[in-house]
Amino acid sequence: MKIKKVIGYSLSSTYGDGNVFGQPEGVKSIGLVEVHTDDGLVGIGETYTGVYVPELLEPVVKTIESLIVGKNPLEIEEVYNSMEIPFVSMNGFIRSIIGAIEIALWDIKGQVEEKPIYQLLSDTYTDNFGVYASGGSVVFSNDDIKKDISDILSQGFDSYKMRIGVKDINEDLDRVKTARNELGSNNLMVDAIQGTLNNWHQYNLVYNSKLLERYDLTWLEEPLHPSKLRELKRVYDMVNIPIATGEGLSGKLDFDSYLDSKCVDIIQPDVTHCGGYIRTRQIIEQAKKNGIKVSLHIWGSGISLISNLHLALSMGVDWFEIPMVSLDLLSNEFKDLKSMILQKDIKLNNGLGIKLTDDMKQSHPFIKNSGYKIK
Numbered sequence: 001m002k003i004k005k006v007i008g009y010s011l012s013s014t015y016g017d018g019n020v021f022g023q024p025e026g027v028k029s030i031g032l033v034e035v036h037t038d039d040g041l042v043g044i045g046e047t048y049t050g051v052y053v054p055e056l057l058e059p060v061v062k063t064i065e066s067l068i069v070g071k072n073p074l075e076i077e078e079v080y081n082s083m084e085i086p087f088v089s090m091n092g093f094i095r096s097i098i099g100a101i102e103i104a105l106w107d108i109k110g111q112v113e114e115k116p117i118y119q120l121l122s123d124t125y126t127d128n129f130g131v132y133a134s135g136g137s138v139v140f141s142n143d144d145i146k147k148d149i150s151d152i153l154s155q156g157f158d159s160y161k162m163r164i165g166v167k168d169i170n171e172d173l174d175r176v177k178t179a180r181n182e183l184g185s186n187n188l189m190v191d192a193i194q195g196t197l198n199n200w201h202q203y204n205l206v207y208n209s210k211l212l213e214r215y216d217l218t219w220l221e222e223p224l225h226p227s228k229l230r231e232l233k234r235v236y237d238m239v240n241i242p243i244a245t246g247e248g249l250s251g252k253l254d255f256d257s258y259l260d261s262k263c264v265d266i267i268q269p270d271v272t273h274c275g276g277y278i279r280t281r282q283i284i285e286q287a288k289k290n291g292i293k294v295s296l297h298i299w300g301s302g303i304s305l306i307s308n309l310h311l312a313l314s315m316g317v318d319w320f321e322i323p324m325v326s327l328d329l330l331s332n333e334f335k336d337l338k339s340m341i342l343q344k345d346i347k348l349n350n351g352l353g354i355k356l357t358d359d360m361k362q363s364h365p366f367i368k369n370s371g372y373k374i375k
Helices: 054-068 076-082 092-113 117-121 142-154 169-183 202-215 229-238 252-259 276-289 302-315 337-342 358-362
Strands: 003-014 027-037 042-047 130-134 159-163 187-191 219-221 243-245 293-296 319-323
Touching (some): 003 054, 003 092, 027 054, 042 092, 042 302, 054 076, 054 092, 076 092, 076 276, 092 276, 117 276, 117 302, 130 187, 142 159, 142 169, 159 169, 169 187, 169 202, 187 202, 276 293, 293 302, 302 319, 302 337, 319 337
Parallel strands (some): 130 159, 130 319, 159 187, 293 319
Antiparallel strands (some): 027 042
């Protein structure tokens, strides 16, 4: 069997109420990769960069295709290493796209061996991880937060993450207080989304964290921009809330720096962004050795959700994120997945477990300039 072609494309989908923060076109775009073999098999992978720079996906995939066409897709590590491009593929969106291609290779291997990916990754199986509902938009009012939490509790969640950082800190504190009151003793995580906003510095972090301490947070996420590791080190011991970060990291150097920093309590890799299964497994193993908890980041389509789920089932993590903003793309195909995860009754098909039909693609055409951006 040989790789015949690799194609990359973006699809755009209605998202939430069409007025979601960071999505000015009213839709969310998803970056997808297909690896085709000369035997007619097709593997699928998702890259998180499609949310941000969807127009760049196709030409980059075309460049990488020239490096791996003709290779055996079942020799995954060899193909993976063949996609290295000196000076530009260590991290960033090219590393993210390489990861999507690698996911597609595992999808093909699972189809050939008639096994779901998690069985290819490990002989062990575990569903012993926490699951949290990820919602609470930065622009939500107190009433919106109340409704959001009522919805997630009714679905069976006992853990909730909300966003802060756009509104005045006092208004955000009131929103967090509302969330704590609605949740009772359930887990509450707060995400400052500084990888996006970048409007806190080390002094904001210390001051704001002191104000947040009273709400018994499970963690404070991305309280500084990922580039501010040195600042985080300076003030980490002054902050009494566990620090979570990692969704903005992609390369080995990025993760190594944070995992060795002694100023992170929870690391948050995403298999669709940090280089696929091979690299993410290394990150998780290193985190466990360093006594750092692992929470898988998921903020793409159902393909991103199921890609990360295979990893969680294969080696165990501490937390698993489930986005709560509705995405029309693949919603029917994954409608039961959330409840299966919550009920610990997970049944997955061979490979990745999903097929994209021409009808699905045609019903969600790509909309230009739909990448994430703040107005």
